[in-house]
Amino acid sequence: MLQFQASVNITLRKGILDVQGKTVEHALNAIDFPMISNIRIGKHIELSLEAETSEQAYQIVDDACRKLIANPIIEDYVINITGK
């Protein structure tokens, strides 16, 4: 078994209004940053796991994302696997 690190970036699916992102955007626009737009706020999750290969590690994390870590109805996620 090999040790892997994984990171998962979760963002709201396109088409779902990111109310938190919008609020931060308005606040930034109101101070010194009128040039900033399209803010999307998400979650960043880091984890360690054991697997035979990096492909298997990806499959395990993908499965965990579909079952619990993300909600595919409202969220998209991107997995990044690195060796330890």
Added chain:
Amino acid sequence: MKFGIVVFPGSNCDHDAYHAVSKNLGGNAEFLWHKDTTIPDDFGCIILPGGFSYGDYLRCGAIARFSPIMNEVIRFAGKGGRVLGICNGFQILTEAGLLEGSLYRNKGLNFICSDVFLKTMNNSTTFTSELNVGDILRIPIAHGEGNFVAEDDTIRQLEDENRIIFKYCSPTGAFSEEANPNGSMNDIAGIINKSGNVMGMMPHPERYSDNILGCNDGLSVFKSILNNI
């Protein structure tokens, strides 16, 4: 027939639901612990109460959905048992896949604790048979994540199949952006599953079931359930 009220770590409307069902309605109610692995045969309706199960960590209801009792609730619902999810209970039902859509951060970002008005959209259900279509109920909400979202196809299906049971409205029954407290698509406050035995709603009928609190509009939901089982 007994009502089973599930207690998750962080539930805080479990006793309100118990009071509404046993004292205001005059029915039988018992608590079920989230680690329970059976639902006794004499239970006719399971209530998933409001609260902040598991601290709302990750997403509201995401972790509670994997509590041991939820396997039983899913099995119970599969056999036609009645399940009512209120507020956090509604969020748990969507996470468990028993109801469509998801409850996301309120449009204005605020946690909203106030009375709202609901229009009854369908009274041919186990949960609303004591009401008439068009009846307007005053019911409290208390949530930060009650903004109902779903794919456009799902929303269309919910509308076409008459499965939106309650919609947010003005005191006179009009739909508008102002009357919709959290930005929910199509003003959705409560929906039911295809089989008609699982309903979820963000407003709290159990909090307005006792006249001593100034309103008992919510009691009709529990009365309907009792009369239909």
